[in-house]
Amino acid sequence: MSRIGVFTCHCGENIGATVDCAKVAERTRNVPGVVHSVDYKYMCSDPGQSMIKEAIKEHGLTGVVVAACSPRMHEPTFRNAVEEAGLNPYLCEMANLREHCSWVHEKNDATTDKAADLIRVMVEKVKHNTPLHPIRVPVTKRALVLGGGIAGIQAALDIANAGHKVVLVEKSPSIGGHMSQLSETFPTLDCSQCILTPRMVEAARHPNITLMTYAELEKLEGFIGNFKATIRRKARQVDEKLCTGCGLCITKCPNKKIPDEFNEGLGKRSAIYVPFPQAVPNKPVIDKTNCTFYKSGKCKVCEKMCPTGAIRFDQQDELVTLDVGAIVLATGFKVMRTDKFPEYGYGKYADVIDGLQFERLASASGPTLGVMKRPSDGKEPETVVFVACSGSRDRAKGVPYCSKICCMYTAKHAMLYKHKMHHGKAYVFYMDIRSGGKDYDEFVRRAIEEDDVKYIRGRVSRIYEEDGQLIVKGADTLMGGEPVEIKADMVVLATAVQAQDGSEELAQKLHVSYDPYHFFAESHPKLKPVETNTAGIYLAGACQAPRDIPETVAQASGAAAKVAALFSRDELTREPVVAVVNRLPAPTFSYCVGCFLCQSACPYQAIEAEEIRGRDGTLIKTLAKVNAGLCQGCGTCVSTCRTKAIDIQGFSNEQIFAELMTL
Amino acid sequence: MDLREKSRQLLENGDVKAVIGYERGTMGARRPAFIRKAERADRLVFDEACAQNLATYLTRPEVRKLGRVAVAARPDTLRAILQLMAERQVKEENVLALAGDGTVELGTAQAIEEHLATCAKELPARDREILDRLSRMDRAQRWAFWQAELSRCVKCYACRNSCPMCYCGHCTMDCNRPQWVPVASHALGNLEYHMVRAMHLAGRCVECGDCGRACPVGIPIHLLTFNCEESVHLQFGQRAGASSKLDYALSTFRPDDKESFIR
Numbered sequence: 034m035s036r037i038g039v040f041t042c043h044c045g046e047n048i049g050a051t052v053d054c055a056k057v058a059e060r061t062r063n064v065p066g067v068v069h070s071v072d073y074k075y076m077c078s079d080p081g082q083s084m085i086k087e088a089i090k091e092h093g094l095t096g097v098v099v100a101a102c103s104p105r106m107h108e109p110t111f112r113n114a115v116e117e118a119g120l121n122p123y124l125c126e127m128a129n130l131r132e133h134c135s136w137v138h139e140k141n142d143a144t145t146d147k148a149a150d151l152i153r154v155m156v157e158k159v160k161h162n163t164p165l166h167p168i169r170v171p172v173t174k175r176a177l178v179l180g181g182g183i184a185g186i187q188a189a190l191d192i193a194n195a196g197h198k199v200v201l202v203e204k205s206p207s208i209g210g211h212m213s214q215l216s217e218t219f220p221t222l223d224c225s226q227c228i229l230t231p232r233m234v235e236a237a238r239h240p241n242i243t244l245m246t247y248a249e250l251e252k253l254e255g256f257i258g259n260f261k262a263t264i265r266r267k268a269r270q271v272d273e274k275l276c277t278g279c280g281l282c283i284t285k286c287p288n289k290k291i292p293d294e295f296n297e298g299l300g301k302r303s304a305i306y307v308p309f310p311q312a313v314p315n316k317p318v319i320d321k322t323n324c325t326f327y328k329s330g331k332c333k334v335c336e337k338m339c340p341t342g343a344i345r346f347d348q349q350d351e352l353v354t355l356d357v358g359a360i361v362l363a364t365g366f367k368v369m370r371t372d373k374f375p376e377y378g379y380g381k382y383a384d385v386i387d388g389l390q391f392e393r394l395a396s397a398s399g400p401t402l403g404v405m406k407r408p409s410d411g412k413e414p415e416t417v418v419f420v421a422c423s424g425s426r427d428r429a430k431g432v433p434y435c436s437k438i439c440c441m442y443t444a445k446h447a448m449l450y451k452h453k454m455h456h457g458k459a460y461v462f463y464m465d466i467r468s469g470g471k472d473y474d475e476f477v478r479r480a481i482e483e484d485d486v487k488y489i490r491g492r493v494s495r496i497y498e499e500d501g502q503l504i505v506k507g508a509d510t511l512m513g514g515e516p517v518e519i520k521a522d523m524v525v526l527a528t529a530v531q532a533q534d535g536s537e538e539l540a541q542k543l544h545v546s547y548d549p550y551h552f553f554a555e556s557h558p559k560l561k562p563v564e565t566n567t568a569g570i571y572l573a574g575a576c577q578a579p580r581d582i583p584e585t586v587a588q589a590s591g592a593a594a595k596v597a598a599l600f601s602r603d604e605l606t607r608e609p610v611v612a613v614v615n616r617l618p619a620p621t622f623s624y625c626v627g628c629f630l631c632q633s634a635c636p637y638q639a640i641e642a643e644e645i646r647g648r649d650g651t652l653i654k655t656l657a658k659v660n661a662g663l664c665q666g667c668g669t670c671v672s673t674c675r676t677k678a679i680d681i682q683g684f685s686n687e688q689i690f691a692e693l694m695t696l
Numbered sequence: 697m698d699l700r701e702k703s704r705q706l707l708e709n710g711d712v713k714a715v716i717g718y719e720r721g722t723m724g725a726r727r728p729a730f731i732r733k734a735e736r737a738d739r740l741v742f743d744e745a746c747a748q749n750l751a752t753y754l755t756r757p758e759v760r761k762l763g764r765v766a767v768a769a770r771p772d773t774l775r776a777i778l779q780l781m782a783e784r785q786v787k788e789e790n791v792l793a794l795a796g797d798g799t800v801e802l803g804t805a806q807a808i809e810e811h812l813a814t815c816a817k818e819l820p821a822r823d824r825e826i827l828d829r830l831s832r833m834d835r836a837q838r839w840a841f842w843q844a845e846l847s848r849c850v851k852c853y854a855c856r857n858s859c860p861m862c863y864c865g866h867c868t869m870d871c872n873r874p875q876w877v878p879v880a881s882h883a884l885g886n887l888e889y890h891m892v893r894a895m896h897l898a899g900r901c902v903e904c905g906d907c908g909r910a911c912p913v914g915i916p917i918h919l920l921t922f923n924c925e926e927s928v929h930l931q932f933g934q935r936a937g938a939s940s941k942l943d944y945a946l947s948t949f950r951p952d953d954k955e956s957f958i959r
Contacts (some may be wrong), residue, residue, distance in 0.1 A: 541951070624866040626821030628783040655784070673947050675896045676864045677871050690874030 035066040035160045038094040039152055040085055042076035042101035044131055049074070051135035052148045057100070060149045068092050072222060072673045082114040083570050089118040100128040100152045121164035123609065123683060128155040150696060157691040165609040165682055170662040172258035173358035174600045177202065179539075182210020183582060184363035184574025186236045186410040191593030192361075193241035197600045200355055201236060202264055203246045207312035208233055210365055214295060214389060216396035216403070218582060219445040220476035226311060226398065229330055233313040247318055251352060253543055254638065256663040258358045258605050268348040270319035271305075275343035278315035282335035282344065283307070293325045293400070295389040295492030298410055300400035309398065319344075319605075322330035359569050359596040360519045362553055363589065364539065366575035369424045369432070369528040377423075377526060383409035384503055385496060387423075387528045388442055405453045407523045410501075414457065415524035417450055419443045420507045421463040422491050424529035432529040434550065437579040439527035440467045444477045446525055447486040459486045460519055462493050462507050470583070472623050489517060496524055530579035544636060545570055553577050563592045567637075568665075571595050572691045609663035610683045612639070612671060614657050624678035627655045631670040631679065639663035640670060699742045699768060699798025706766055707734040712792055716753055717768035718746040728753065731882075732762075739761050742768050742798040748858070749904040751776035755785050755863035769793040771815040772904035774808050776860040776936025779902050781805055782942040785863055805940035811937075819922075823905070826916055827923070843883070846890055848913045851874060851881035855907035856893065861900050861936075868892060898924035899945035902937035931957060 041058045043049030058072040066347040069092045073081050074277040076099055088094060099111045104127040112122035128151045138144040168503065174197050181203030189201045213233075215225035236242050245264060252263040286303035293300040295308040304324040307317050325332035326346065336344040339585065371387050372380030384407045386394070397403040407414045421443045440463070445566045447459040466488075468474040480486045491514075493507040505519045532551035540547040545565045546554040553576050556564040563571050571592035573583040599605075614625050622645050643658035659670070659679070671679045671686075680686055714732045714909075717740040721727035731737055744908045751773045753759050755761040767773060774793055780786040793802040794813055802808045819827070830838055853869070856862045869889060870875055877892060878885035891957050901921040908918030931954055932945040 204830055311886075407839075426923050537951075621865065626785070628785065630783065630944040630947055633949075669947075675868060676866050677868055678866070687874050690876065694874075 035096060036068045036092060036094050036690070037064075037066050037096045037098060037156050037159055038069040038075050038085070038087075038088045038092060039064075039067055039071075039098045039100060039156065040081075041070070041072040041130070041148075041152070042081070043072065043074045043100065044102055044135075045075065048101070048130050048135040048148075048341070051138060051140045052130060053145045054148075056145055057130075057148045058519050061152050061156075064153055066160055067156060069094065073218060077110055082110070084178070085111065085114050085287040086118040089115065089120055094120065096156075096162060097123065097125040098128055098152060098155045098159055099125065100130045100148070100155070103127075103129050121166075123165035124158050124159065124162050126162065126476055128152045128154045129327075142547075153520070153695050154692045157695040158688045159467055161685065161688045161691055164685070167606040168609050168611065168661045169604045169606055170258050171257075172600060172602060172605055173260075173355045173356045174198065175200065175355070176359045176361060176596050176600075177260070177262050177355065178361045178363060179238075180210070180363035180365055180574070180576065181205075181208030181244075181246065182363060182365045182574065183212040183232070184365065184576075184585045185361070186229075186232050187212070187586045187589035188361045188363055188571075188573050188593045188596075189236055189242050190232065191241065191590050192596050192600075193236075193239045195593070195597040195600070196241070196243050196632065197597065198243070198245045199239075200245060200264075200357065202248050202250065203244070204249045205308065206247045206269070206306075206318045207308045207314070207317075208236065208244065208246060209309075209311075209313065211389070212582060213309065213311070214297070215392045217449060219441045220470075220472040222448070224397075226396075230311045230313075230674045233311070235314045244314065245353075246314060250539065250542060251359075256637070256660070257567075258599070259662060260360060260569065261356045262357055262360070264353045264355060266347075266351040266353055268350050269316065270321070270345055271317055271349050272343040272345050272348075273314065273316050275341045276316045276339075277341060277343075278307075278317075279340065280307070280317075281338050281340065283317060285334050285338045287332065287334055288323060288325050296389070296400045298392050298436075299386075299390055300682065311398075311635070319346075321432065351664070355644045359571065360543070361573050361589070361592045361596065362539075362543070362545065362565070362576055363535065363569045363573040363592075364533050364576040366530045366579065367533050369430070369531055371526055371528065373424060373430065373528075374526065376494060377420075377524070378498070382503060382524075383407075384414075385524045385526065387526050388439070388446065391446050391525045395446070405450060412522065413454065415454075416458045416518055416519065416521045417447075417460070417524075418493075418503075418521040418524045419447055419459065419461045419527065420505075420524065421461060421527045422492070423526035425527075426464065427529075429693075430529065432531065432550070434579070435467065436527075436530040437467070438530065438581045440465075441470075441473055441476065441581065443527045444468075444480040444486070445527075448480045448484050450484060451480075451484040458504075459484075460521075461486055461488045462491055462505075463488060464490070464492065470581070479645065482546040491517065492591050502652050530575065533576060536576065543567065543570055544638075563588055563595055569599065573642075607662070609661075610666040610681060611661045612659045612666065612668070612679050612681050614659060615678050615680065620653075622654050623656050624676040625656045625659065625674075626678075628675075629657060630675075631657055631673045634669045634673040636667065636669065637663045639665075697799050699794060700737045700740050701742055701793060702799045702801075703731060703737040703766065704734045706792070707731070707737065710765040712764050713762040714759070715740070715766045715768070715794075716746070716750045716759070717794075717798075718742060718750075740768070740798075746770070747906075747909060749776055749860050749902075749906045751772070751780060752858060752860040752863075754780060754791060755860075762897060764790050764792060766792040766794050768798055769795045769802070771795075771812060771817065772906075773860075774802070774812050775814075775902040775936060776904060778805060778808055778940045779811075779861060779900060779937040779942070780863070781859075781940035783900070783944075788940070793883060809939060813824070817903070820905070823908075823916070823919060823922070826919060830919070830923075843887070843891075845915045845917075846886045847883060849881055849886045849890070851879070851886065851889060852912060854910040854912060858906040858910035860904065860906070861897060861902065862893075868896070890917065891908050893917075894920045894924055897921045899928045899932075899941075900936045901925050903935075 039061045054072040058070045063068040081468045086218045115125040116122040176199045178185045178201045189199045248266045251265040255261045288304040292298040293302040305319045321327045393399040424430040468477045491508040495506045503521045536551040573589035573592040643656045645654040718726040718738040719729035877888045905918040
């Protein structure tokens with residue numbers, strides 16, 4: 034016979050002002066199985082918890098219902114209290130009188146009736162509760178960081194410095210990411226390379242970090258603490274161990290006319306190349322689509338020239354399987370290209386460039402060695418127009434969100450231009466200036482007030498070419514929408530920040546959710562900003578949303594702290610709310626018929642096959658089995674199972690049925 | 697050569713442990729026959745009157761124990777065999793389908809798939825007529841039609857027992873802890889039973905129509921699952937029984953799934 038105790042909380046005024054808690058407690062006393070029912074102002078407080086503990090001992094309770102706030106808020110609190118009193122914590126349930134009743138209804142009798150009903154439902158549930166025990170799973174103390182930009186590097190360094198092994202995977206030949214392409218950084222105008230490259234070298238040299246550049250995630254299996262990642266190491270066609278990075282192959286390569294990705298197409302590179310001189314690792318790769326040997330079967334100049342014989346034309350992609358305990362996603366962003374703007378010439382004007390291209394023009398290591406020269410004819414641009422919000426905050430372009438970094442980098446671009454060309458004119462078309470952040474607004478004011486950058490509030494409707502100049506047509510909305518026309522030598526579009534190509538596929542591989550724009554979704558926008566909905570996978574940087582460098586680094590360190598906290602234990606304990614396939618005595622063994630239609634339904638790949646064999650080893654039956662470490666208790670398999678062979682512990686069919694039938 | 701001779705050969709050579717076919721029943725009907733000795737193969741008949749889907753016996757424990765069996769198979773039977781393979785209920789090496797006039801041996805899933813590609817599927821005229829009638833009705837009329845039809849159900853479970861895809865050892869209908877679906881054949885119980893049956897077969901029904909044939913009170917119960925199949929085909933572009941490697945439409949996510957029904 035059940036002996037249930039019900040504890041109704043007023044939650045101060047939150048519940049008490051709307052629900053007649055004393056009446057609810059009184060009525061609950063008459064529910065069959067309830068032997069003790071009281072109400073109190075703050076159940077979660079120390080005296081409140083003591084009331085529960087004492088009642089358990091005094092009345093010999095077999096189950097507890099706390100009628101209070103959301104279980105998300107205080108279930109752990111009350112379960113701990115119940116456990117301290119010697120009862121299994123999973124024999125305590127919460128009836129949510131706050132979110133489900135008092136906050137959403139007016140004060141009247143019906144509200145009090147509903148509160149009593151909610152409690153009655155939970156009493157029925159608790160009658161069917163069984164003692165459960167947390168699931169323990171081991172933890173592999175090695176992290177996988179996907180993406181070798183500043184986010185990935187920072188996360189990898191922090192995890193490595195906490196004493197754990199890290200594998201840093203980067204899809205391009207070098208780590209560094211977008212930050213390595215930048216000239217100077219706002220709001221301090223310190224050189225991007227100068228602050229980044231030491232970090233890159235540190236990551237490469239760190240004894241706890243293994244670099245895997247020119248590699249991508251192929252497949253991910255497993256669960257928190259126990260992931261199995263398959264990494265595809267793309268063939269560099271260069272033996273990394275033999276190569277000394279002398280660069281002779283690069284100087285001798287006959288094909289030097291390939292648009293350079295690192296310089297955003299503004300420079301040229303050879304078919305065997307390192308992306309930039311400070312690359313880590315400083316080992317070249319052969320671009321197979323452009324290499325003369327792969328195209329015509331002849332050449333191999335690099336092979337002849339290489340003093341260490343490191344060129345490997347027969348090298349194949351290699352698949353490496355790694356056991357890791359946690360994953361940090363730091364795959365970064367891309368920018369919208371100028372060809373997405375019909376009104377600005379569909380990318381056909383060479384002197385209409387995007388922000389990243391301007392970074393390369395302004396960079397001392399760029400194609401012009403930092404001298405301001407426009408791409409079309411190398412002329413020094415006397416007038417430059419910067420267009421903020423190009424694509425961002427524009428539903429027609431499919432980007433309703435703010436790209437966040439453009440206001441700041443546009444101010445920086447205009448400033449860098451003015452510093453290089455004192456007599457030049459810089460105009461900025463903007464919608465709003467969003468410069469929240471430490472020293473950010475001061476930076477923008479400096480551009481306007483000290484460097485004489487002309488800010489025009491309005492949008493640019495059209496850009497076209499006339500007599501070797503770009504005619505920029507816009508409006509000045511602060512002058513009553515007066516039309517503005519500027520003859521410019523170069524236009525820089527602060528194009529929208531977008532999710533990296535392939536983000537959707539990667540998210541599906543990892544079972545991580547993503548937003549409509551394919552940015553990865555955090556678990557909670559405020560309280561779990563670096564976690565994903567898949568336990569053990571964390572987010573850092575612009576793969577989650579547009580971010581600047583300080584925020585990215587902070588988030589990367591946050592993700593690293595989460596990983597370090599996870600790795601601080603040898604075992605993980607998990608809520609035992611998982612699916613279980615029922616087991617019965619022979620010869621039935623289980624209601625499961627082994628159709629495995631639940632297997633494709635499971636979003637967490639938690640369904641495995643279990644073979645039942647006789648004593649002589651003959652196969653009797655193959656059943657589905659739920660891997661408790663992987664299962665998240667979502668219940669999709671339960672609804673798929675025709676024979677009702679699967680149940681969720683703590684939310685069993687019988688419990689739900691009893692809850693419904695009491696109403 | 698005909699089915700009798702083929703069966704005799706197969707049993708004599710020990711290729712199969714039994715042949716599941718049809719023999720003469722009462723009043724011109726055909727009934728299933730389980731032939732385990734070559735000399736009894738004479739009883740077999742295979743003609744137009746052989747309607748029942750014999751694949752339903754492949755999942756019975758008694759038949760499973762036998763090992764490899766041959767089945768006289770109409771196209772519906774072949775589809776059922778493929779679907780049973782997709783659901784891991786029948787092993788490829790344990791079944792030999794005898795298709796066509798009963799002499800075409802189909803020993804592998806691939807052979808069955810290739811054979812099926814040559815068979816056209818047509819809906820019987822009577823079914824077509826009812827479906828057309830239903831498609832012209834509005835929601836309330838359709839509801840009334842099925843309520844009237846289902847009111848005659850006596851819950852004998854013949855539809856379930858005849859179905860080749862209803863192989864679960866423990867049917868939801870027999871689940872009594874808790875008793876989600878009432879056992880009695882009243883309006884609510886009948887409706888719940890047939891809804892659960894239709895949903896459990898959506899994306900799995902091979903459209904043999906055996907449930908409708910088995911119904912002693914003549915409810916066109918097979919049309920419910922046929923219609924589900926039609927919707928699944930429309931939304932996911934696949935039909936149950938098309939392949940032994942078919943993914944279950946209702947639980948498999950594909951990036952190119954149509955999501956027009958999500959509102």
